Amino acid sequence: MDQFTIDHLIRLLRSAGGVADGVELNAGIVDEAYTDLGYDSLALLEMSAKIQQEFGVAIPDEDVTELKTPRQTIDYLNDRMSPI
Amino acid sequence: MTTPATLRNGRPRVAITGLGVVAPGGIGVKAFWDLLTSGRTATRSISLFDATGFRSRVAAECDFYPEEEGLSPQEIRRLDRAAQFGLVCVRDAIADSGVAGLVPPERIGVSIGSAVGCTMRLEDEYVVLSNGGEKWLVDPAYLVPHAYDYMVPSTIAAEAARAAGAEGPVALISTGCTAGLDSIGHGLRLLYENSADLVIAGAADAPLSPITAACFDAIKATSPDNDDPEHASRPFDLNRHGFVLGEGAAVLVLERLDDARARGARIYGEIVGFASRSNAFHMTGLKPDGREMAEAITVAMAQNGVAPEDIDYINAHGSGTKQNDRHETAAFKRSLGQRAYEVPVSSIKSMIGHSLGAIGSIEVAACALALTHQVVPPTANLHTPDPECDLDYVPLTARDQELDMVLSVGSGFGGFQSAMVVARGSAA
Amino acid sequence: MSTGTVVTGLGIVAPGGFGAAEYWAFVLAGRSAIGPITRFDPSPYPTRLAGEVRGFVAEERVPGRIVVQTDQWTHLGLAATDLALADARLEPAAVPEYEMAVVTASSSGGTEFGQREIQSLWRRGPQFVGAYQSIAWFYAATTGQISIRHGMRGPCGVVCTEQAGGLDALAQARRLVRDGSRMVLTGGTDASLCPYGLTAQLASGRLSRSQDALRAYVPFDAQAGGYVPGEGGAILVVEDERAALARGARAYGTVAGYGATFDPAPETGREPGLRRAAELALADAGIGPDRIDVVFADAVGLPELDRQEAAAITAIFGPYGVPVTAPKTMSGRLYAGGAALDVAVALLSIRDGVIPPTIGILRQAEECELDLVRDRARPASVSTALVLARGYGGFNAAAVVTAPSL
Numbered sequence: 001m002d003q004f005t006i007d008h009l010i011r012l013l014r015s016a017g018g019v020a021d022g023v024e025l026n027a028g029i030v031d032e033a034y035t036d037l038g039y040d041s042l043a044l045l046e047m048s049a050k051i052q053q054e055f056g057v058a059i060p061d062e063d064v065t066e067l068k069t070p071r072q073t074i075d076y077l078n079d080r081m082s083p084i
Numbered sequence: 085m086t087t088p089a090t091l092r093n094g095r096p097r098v099a100i101t102g103l104g105v106v107a108p109g110g111i112g113v114k115a116f117w118d119l120l121t122s123g124r125t126a127t128r129s130i131s132l133f134d135a136t137g138f139r140s141r142v143a144a145e146c147d148f149y150p151e152e153e154g155l156s157p158q159e160i161r162r163l164d165r166a167a168q169f170g171l172v173c174v175r176d177a178i179a180d181s182g183v184a185g186l187v188p189p190e191r192i193g194v195s196i197g198s199a200v201g202c203t204m205r206l207e208d209e210y211v212v213l214s215n216g217g218e219k220w221l222v223d224p225a226y227l228v229p230h231a232y233d234y235m236v237p238s239t240i241a242a243e244a245a246r247a248a249g250a251e252g253p254v255a256l257i258s259t260g261c262t263a264g265l266d267s268i269g270h271g272l273r274l275l276y277e278n279s280a281d282l283v284i285a286g287a288a289d290a291p292l293s294p295i296t297a298a299c300f301d302a303i304k305a306t307s308p309d310n311d312d313p314e315h316a317s318r319p320f321d322l323n324r325h326g327f328v329l330g331e332g333a334a335v336l337v338l339e340r341l342d343d344a345r346a347r348g349a350r351i352y353g354e355i356v357g358f359a360s361r362s363n364a365f366h367m368t369g370l371k372p373d374g375r376e377m378a379e380a381i382t383v384a385m386a387q388n389g390v391a392p393e394d395i396d397y398i399n400a401h402g403s404g405t406k407q408n409d410r411h412e413t414a415a416f417k418r419s420l421g422q423r424a425y426e427v428p429v430s431s432i433k434s435m436i437g438h439s440l441g442a443i444g445s446i447e448v449a450a451c452a453l454a455l456t457h458q459v460v461p462p463t464a465n466l467h468t469p470d471p472e473c474d475l476d477y478v479p480l481t482a483r484d485q486e487l488d489m490v491l492s493v494g495s496g497f498g499g500f501q502s503a504m505v506v507a508r509g510s511a512a
Numbered sequence: 513m514s515t516g517t518v519v520t521g522l523g524i525v526a527p528g529g530f531g532a533a534e535y536w537a538f539v540l541a542g543r544s545a546i547g548p549i550t551r552f553d554p555s556p557y558p559t560r561l562a563g564e565v566r567g568f569v570a571e572e573r574v575p576g577r578i579v580v581q582t583d584q585w586t587h588l589g590l591a592a593t594d595l596a597l598a599d600a601r602l603e604p605a606a607v608p609e610y611e612m613a614v615v616t617a618s619s620s621g622g623t624e625f626g627q628r629e630i631q632s633l634w635r636r637g638p639q640f641v642g643a644y645q646s647i648a649w650f651y652a653a654t655t656g657q658i659s660i661r662h663g664m665r666g667p668c669g670v671v672c673t674e675q676a677g678g679l680d681a682l683a684q685a686r687r688l689v690r691d692g693s694r695m696v697l698t699g700g701t702d703a704s705l706c707p708y709g710l711t712a713q714l715a716s717g718r719l720s721r722s723q724d725a726l727r728a729y730v731p732f733d734a735q736a737g738g739y740v741p742g743e744g745g746a747i748l749v750v751e752d753e754r755a756a757l758a759r760g761a762r763a764y765g766t767v768a769g770y771g772a773t774f775d776p777a778p779e780t781g782r783e784p785g786l787r788r789a790a791e792l793a794l795a796d797a798g799i800g801p802d803r804i805d806v807v808f809a810d811a812v813g814l815p816e817l818d819r820q821e822a823a824a825i826t827a828i829f830g831p832y833g834v835p836v837t838a839p840k841t842m843s844g845r846l847y848a849g850g851a852a853l854d855v856a857v858a859l860l861s862i863r864d865g866v867i868p869p870t871i872g873i874l875r876q877a878e879e880c881e882l883d884l885v886r887d888r889a890r891p892a893s894v895s896t897a898l899v900l901a902r903g904y905g906g907f908n909a910a911a912v913v914t915a916p917s918l
Binding site (some may be wrong): 108137139140190194199200201206207210211213214216217218220221222223224227228229230231232233234235236237238239241242247250251253254255256257258259260261263266270273277279294295297298299300301302303305325359360361362363364365366368376379449496497498499500507 | 546552553554556557558594609612614618619620622623627629631632633634635636637638639641642643645646647649650651652653656657659660662663664665666667669670671672673674675677680684704707708709711713714715716717728772773774775776777788809870896903904905906907
């Protein structure tokens with residue numbers, strides 16, 4: 001795999017954090033703040049752990065809280081994932 | 085001058101007449117108080133299990149040798165470490181109070197707090213039954229007869245009740261990290277409503293097992309300062325990086341003040357207020373304004389008409405996480421106003437770590453000893469003040485001070501906030 | 513100057529029924545919800561029957577964000593809370609935030625969630641333990657989630673006394689009402705039907721090993737051989753009587769009496785504490801035994817414990833002196849949820865003047881001189897009920913509930 005996409009992220013978000021009532025997870029959320037989508041710090045920690053387990057990219061503590069939207073997470077990961 | 089038998093709100097005054105403590109740095113009340121006033125720390129690299137691969141590998145461990153503490157081989161085999169701590173504390177506290185045999189069993193109540201119960205043994209048994217996590221359908225063939233005792237935390241209260249010879253109301257209170265304050269609060273109610281004449285109240289936790297350590301690793305709540313374990317617990321310091329897990333227990337003997345005086349008991353202090361509130365905000369997150377903790381403090385003080393100027397010392401929750409220490413500082417300002425800037429505040433978690441549910445009772449024991457000895461224990465490791473934590477946190481060294489009234493607070497997962505006011509034991 | 517404490521809402525999520533109406537119809541019909549365990553493959557275990565809350569889909573009853581971060585035990589508690597609030601027609605937003613409290617009983621915490629995470633830890637390493645284990649596994653998870661979900665900022669409590677917990681929590685709720693809380697959510701749920709949960713329960717030596725769903729849990733029967741575990745329970749809305757009256761609420765009844773004791777050490781041979789707990793509850797209610805119309809028994813289903821309970825009841829009421837029932841024979845023993853469910857059923861019994869049955873008994877044990885309401889519901893004028901509960905380890909609790917005075 002050479003790109004981390006919004007589809008990967010949505011799958012991980014769904015399993016790590018569930019889906020808040022009234023929210024639909026689709027490509028349209030890419031610039032929405034995680035907090036507006038109903039995800040708290042625990043959900044983001046859970047997602048970053050899953051990212052590390054599945055994609056082998058460790059997100060340091062201080063960066064987890066800095067990634068505030070799906071696009072920021074996707075860009076962050078694509079900068080750090082070496083294409084296979 | 086004689087103090088009245090009741091608080092301003094009409095409830096009986098309750099005296100602390102016995103103490104038992106098992107804490108990191110020393111077993112027993114004397115060792116505990118020596119450590120707290122020395123400013124030394126009991127935090128170190130984890131030795132109770134192999135912490136390789138864990139994010140946080142520091143803890144405050146008890147040097148606890150159950151045989152030396154008088155536990156029988158059967159008790160050692162049967163009981164989880166937390167229950168063992170509790171048992172030792174109950175026996176010590178009753179011996180300390182001199183109350184043994186004076187109250188009929190059916191008038192003795194027990195209220196013990198614990199956040200994680202017997203999970204150390206619960207995990208040990210799981211590892212065997214699942215063959216190291218291999219099987220989801222764990223194999224009952226390897227079952228030990230006590231596995232159910234580990235599954236239900238109430239075992240700790242049941243063992244404490246047996247040790248106390250209690251046949252009155254007995255309960256285990258498990259409100260996470262406020263359990264040790266809430267269990268004493270429950271004990272007070274048993275005396276207020278006359279369900280008991282003597283209450284053994286306290287808390288015990290032994291969370292230094294892989295699963296509980298991993299829980300806090302996963303949410304990055306515990307300190308990763310593994311290279312400097314002795315200085316890893318740094319409440320209110322700018323360079324604090326989370327709490328350090330601890331373990332231990334404390335048990336108090338509680339009686340109505342009148343009864344304690346009538347039998348000429350030694351009185352460590354009186355509990356003159358208790359309240360709890362919840363933030364209904366987040367299971368782990370705290371709003372920076374400290375509003376609900378402030379409310380708990382205000383309500384606890386009001387029960388005996390205690391004014392902010394009356395508070396001479398605050399034993400803080402002071403866990404050493406970024407958000408807690410800010411939250412709590414705000415709560416003190418909100419509830420005590422200007423007095424918050426004048427009154428000494430300290431966190432003994434800097435020395436003995438955070439033993440989850442047990443710590444609330446351990447801290448009330450520390451308050452009782454502070455009142456008895458007229459000494460404020462310090463906050464160890466506080467070298468670099470955090471501009472957001474701008475109160476007098478008694479850094480590094482204990483302070484001799486006249487103390488008549490002290491406040492102890494706790495804050496925990498679930499959003500729970502509790503506060504207790506303890507007064508100097510008035511002479512008979 | 514305390515006023516009464518009344519129950520104004522029942523939220524039942526238990527094997528046999530979802531919601532008070534459905535569950536009540538179920539127990540009156542005298543059917544059994546006990547069946548083979550379906551949550552995992554029970555074939556390697558000597559106990560394969562349980563009371564499961566069939567058809568419960570957490571995603572339909574609990575917000576999606578909460579489902580992933582909590583155990584089944586908490587899912588059931590949150591769902592029961594919603595039912596209780598709706599039943600009480602109580603809108604939390606209309607009540608002052610600090611005057612709403614939450615006290616639940618817990619007997620073993622988030623067992624299934626916990627097993628999954630401990631397995632991850634031991635199989636794969638500490639970094640594979642999820643962020644929610646810290647808030648899902650511990651005994652305060654349900655109380656905390658209820659408080660947060662409904663904005664209840666008053667005192668929060670969690671009582672652990674195994675099966676006695678439901679009554680001890682109810683008593684805590686009454687203390688909080690007397691202390692100034694306007695309403696308290698109380699009760700409890702349990703869900704330990706996972707492999708490790710069942711295995712640990714087997715160690716108590718109290719589980720039935722029968723494979724016959726109709727005969728596996730037959731307390732007070734000459735062939736009683738243990739109990740069948742279950743999941744679920746009940747959450748109750750408890751209110752200050754005046755506050756309930758002021759908002760025009762309908763009350764199911766009053767929490768009139770409570771007593772709790774702890775057993776003497778078994779080796780002393782002294783009488784266990786259950787009788788004394790019941791007597792304390794009667795004294796607290798200010799009534800004599802003649803006023804009790806029905807006893808909801810703890811009914812462990814082990815001969816010695818059944819005999820002890822029968823002796824306690826007989827000592828107070830005389831042989832065959834009061835109708836006794838154990839509708840838990842239809843759902844299994846629900847631990848933290850069990851006694852709360854019994855209180856809910858007792859209140860429905862008062863409302864409708866009918867005592868639900870104990871099922872499955874073929875031949876009552878001779879030493880249990882009880883007027884056991886068997887097989888079919890019995891119409892009766894019920895205005896006061898005594899509920900008994902014992903928690904593993906020596907805990908006893910008793911509660912008296914009476915018809916509403918409103």
